[in-house]
Amino acid sequence: MSLPIRSALRSACLPLVALLSMGLVLVAPQPRALGAEGPGLPGYAPGSGLEADAARRISRWALADYAVPGAAIALVQDGRLTLVEGFGVRDLGTGAPTTADTVFQLASVSKTFTAATVAALVDRKRLTWEQPMVSLLPDFRLHDAYAGRWVNARDLLSHRAGFPAFFGDLFDHLGYGSADVLHRIRYVKPATSFRDRPAYSNIGFFLAGELAAKAGGQPFPALTRSLLFKPLAMTRTGVATSLIGTAAAPGSLTNVSRSHALVGDRLQVVPPNLSALFIAAGGFASSANDLGRFLTLLVSGGEIDGRRVLSEAAVKALFEPVIAEEPGFAEFPPIDEHSGFDYSPGWGVYHYNGLKVLEKGGALDGVRTLLVVVPQKRFAVAILANRNLTALPEAVRAALLQQAFGRPGEPDLQPAIRAKARQLESLVLAVEPKPANPKPASLPLSAYTGTYVNDLFGSWSVAQRNGALEVLAGPARYRATVSPWNGDTFHMLWPGVISSPVEVPFQTDPSGRISGFDYLGYAFRRMGS
Secondary structure: OOHHHHHHHHHHOOOOHHHHHOOOOOOOOOOOOOOOOOOOOOOOOOOOOOOHHHHHHHHHHHHHHOOOOEEEEEEEEOOEEEEEEEEEEEEOOOOEEOOOOOEEEOHHHHHHHHHHHHHHHHHOOOOOOOOEHHHOOOOOOOOOHHHHHHOEHHHHHOOOOOOOOOOOOOHHHHOOOHHHHHHHHHHOOOOOOOOOOOOOOHHHHHHHHHHHHHHHOOOHHHHHHHHHHOOOOOOOOEEHHHHOOOOOOOOOOOOEOOEEEEEOOEEEEEOOOOOOOOHHHHOEEEEHHHHHHHHHHHHOOOEEOOEEOOOHHHHHHHHOOOEEOOOOOOOOOOOOOOOOOEEEOOEEEEEEOOEEEEEEEEEEOOEEEEEEEEHHHOEEEEEEEOOOOOOHHHHHHHHHHHHHHOOOOOOOOHHHHHHHHHHHHHHHHOOOOOOOOOOOOOOOHHHHOEEEEEOOOEEEEEEEEOOEEEEEEOOOOEEEEEEEEEOOEEEEEOOOOOOOOEEEEEEEOOOOOEEEEEEOOEEEEEOOO
16 A cells, blocks of 8 residues: 555554644545445456556556546566556646656655665765764754664664654745754654654655765755666656646646546646655656656666666665564555565565565645555556545556466455545545534634744744634745634644644643643744743
């Protein structure tokens, strides 16, 4: 399953209800309402072999079955790109077709490029996997001093640095620069002991990007371009804010997939959620054609077109499990209690019919992405879809795996995937019940206005506009609505296709004046209180 969906749900129960309940702006994608499980995959024939026509049929079936406007696929078999194709439309508003060159936001699939960038630096002896971050960034600190002293690239890229799951994505919208955020991260309270257990962390990948930039002597996006995109001739891959942005923005492309989500009961184009800061965690964009070259490199041990881009040792390090995670109820088949699950640098690792499978998924407003690699078979697939929280990528990858490597007589995984998609949908769409007897706010709304500060999040203003409260957060003045919920506990709601409110209790001083509020366990004090 896609790791954002997988890990975020574990963090609400806890990819995506928890993202939102924690106030993160990696907003929950949403599938269409699914009815009965219905039939399985048409023409299901596990282990019968996978031809390009079968992969096309599976992709077209999934596009219709999951009501996704457009999708693209790149399929690598035996180390060769055997299919790269687009299906459906890239933009419901214009009806423009999806092609193999259509650029999609990658969301967390970007993490695979971050890990590969670090691997390329290790090849060049600019960095080692175990080298403490402070050796290159001596002013770097973490809340846990021991972790801050020893944390390294392998820790950051396998989610074992101790950060709380999915915490901190809000920084992508607050307007702080990377140096400021790098300093503020020392105030993030750990959720686990260092290297004790994994917790999916975009903060960790931001730090890995900063570490790589320091080691490589270039800003992270430029470094990844020079080490990976340029050698691989990935001409339609880069930072999403530049390639997608608005159609009129300098450098943006025209053959771009737009984000789609249900708004009310209508599927329509919605604004993209573009990463301005956490590029190493989720800020790249690419096409099926370009991803096919990246996957060909990986299944070929670091070579492509007779040229070596990564060493065999680097690729092996990317695919080597670092820390185990327990599969949970939110996994998509074939991940289950028998498949195992581990994190390697940039990837999740499980097993299917005795084969080691590397998988990395992504989810952002109106887009779903997935990469799968089966190293033993030199097999890989990239799946890109332009609808909110659709399970299309998991459905397609399961069908391809079963067609290629299934055993005769094994059950079709599609009904179980559909059932899992319904469970996720019900969790994402769940509405928090109102208190049985809600109390009114103890003071007039104007009493809650003012400037509030916190060491981690900085300065936020609570202001009154049109008879309601709003938060203007950070230098960007990122706006959230603030509405009474129960007494002096308010709901704070950030923008997004689907966003879940965060409970924010306000506190008073002995004189009865508002003195601060709590946001996700972080105390904001009111200036002048």
